Amino acid sequence: MSLLTVKENSSMLNNSETVAVSPSLANKNVVFDTKELNLWYGETHALKDINLTINEKEVTAIIGPSGCGKSTYLKTLNRMVELVPTVRTTGEINYKGRSILDKSFKVEDLRTHVGMVFQKPNPFPKSIYDNIAYGPRIHGIRNKKILDEIVEKSLRGAYIWDEVKDRLKENAYGLSGGQQQRLCIARTLAIEPDVILMDEPTSALDPKSTLKIEDLVQELKKDYSIIIVTHNMQQAARISDRTAFFLNGEVVEMDETDTIFTKPKDNRTEDYISGRFG
Numbered sequence: 001m002s003l004l005t006v007k008e009n010s011s012m013l014n015n016s017e018t019v020a021v022s023p024s025l026a027n028k029n030v031v032f033d034t035k036e037l038n039l040w041y042g043e044t045h046a047l048k049d050i051n052l053t054i055n056e057k058e059v060t061a062i063i064g065p066s067g068c069g070k071s072t073y074l075k076t077l078n079r080m081v082e083l084v085p086t087v088r089t090t091g092e093i094n095y096k097g098r099s100i101l102d103k104s105f106k107v108e109d110l111r112t113h114v115g116m117v118f119q120k121p122n123p124f125p126k127s128i129y130d131n132i133a134y135g136p137r138i139h140g141i142r143n144k145k146i147l148d149e150i151v152e153k154s155l156r157g158a159y160i161w162d163e164v165k166d167r168l169k170e171n172a173y174g175l176s177g178g179q180q181q182r183l184c185i186a187r188t189l190a191i192e193p194d195v196i197l198m199d200e201p202t203s204a205l206d207p208k209s210t211l212k213i214e215d216l217v218q219e220l221k222k223d224y225s226i227i228i229v230t231h232n233m234q235q236a237a238r239i240s241d242r243t244a245f246f247l248n249g250e251v252v253e254m255d256e257t258d259t260i261f262t263k264p265k266d267n268r269t270e271d272y273i274s275g276r277f278g
């Protein structure tokens with residue numbers, strides 16, 4: 001059965017408020033634990049009582065219709081959301097047991113653990129080499145040999161080394177969109193994070209480049225925990241281990257991806273994945 005085919009005879013619970021997690025997931029290491037998280041932009045209540053756990057070395061997909069709070073949730077995990085002056089949050093987000101909303105957790109420190117890749121590739125207007133070396137240099141690495149090694153390892157890790165190894169001094173803007181996105185992933189790898197947040201990383205790319213990024217995500221999850229926001233449900237079904245369905249700022253349901261796409265517990269999840277709204 002296709003992952004996107006909702007099983008006809010699956011037993012559906014009516015609009016359960018409980019977010020179910022399969023027992024088989026219970027033994028995984030948790031990288032992010034979000035408890036009763038609420039977030040407001042001024043008067044707009046964008047995240048409502050979010051309770052979610054993100055497991056280590058898995059791909060977690062976040063799906064849901066436009067405006068349901070997916071990107072906002074992602075941006076709470078590296079505290080980028082704090083850049084909006086009207087933002088107010090309550091609740092807890094723990095990264096490996098440590099509260100990230102606690103101001104004693106320095107944001108620069110958090111971002112060395114949690115990297116982010118955006119919807120539109122955003123290389124710096126610098127050479128390919130300098131794009132990758134930028135983060136390590138900020139962290140004080142000046143030794144040319146070490147930087148060379150980091151650059152090569154990061155570009156290899158993002159499946160782009162062979163395409164750029166002979167043009168490292170050229171401007172990154174000369175790369176195609178798909179190459180630029182893999183360069184941005186390499187730039188993230190260069191700071192050796194634990195977690196990579198991806199906000200619709202393939203929505204600006206053609207199908208071939210999209211598949212390359214999807215393959216890359218599968219490879220990266222051996223070493224990193226990946227959280228990906230996507231509008232593309234086939235993509236969520238193809239590449240994620242667990243999926244959270246957001247609606248109107250709430251998590252309706254989170255479970256193994258196979259379960260979400262074949263026997264979701266909530267009627268609203270079924271309606272969304274079968275294309276009845278959104």
Ligand SMILES: Nc1ncnc2c1ncn2[C@@H]1O[C@H](COP(=O)(O)OP(=O)(O)OP(=O)(O)O)[C@@H](O)[C@H]1O
Pocket residue numbers: 041044046064065066067068069070071072073084
């Ligand atoms: N900077 C902001 N200032 C005020 N409101 C905001 C801001 N960013 C997002 N919002 C509001 O918060 C809610 C959630 O937005 P968010 O961008 O997180 O949704 P999303 O699910 O990622 O949407 P999309 O799929 O369209 O990207 C929306 O009502 C949006 O209008």
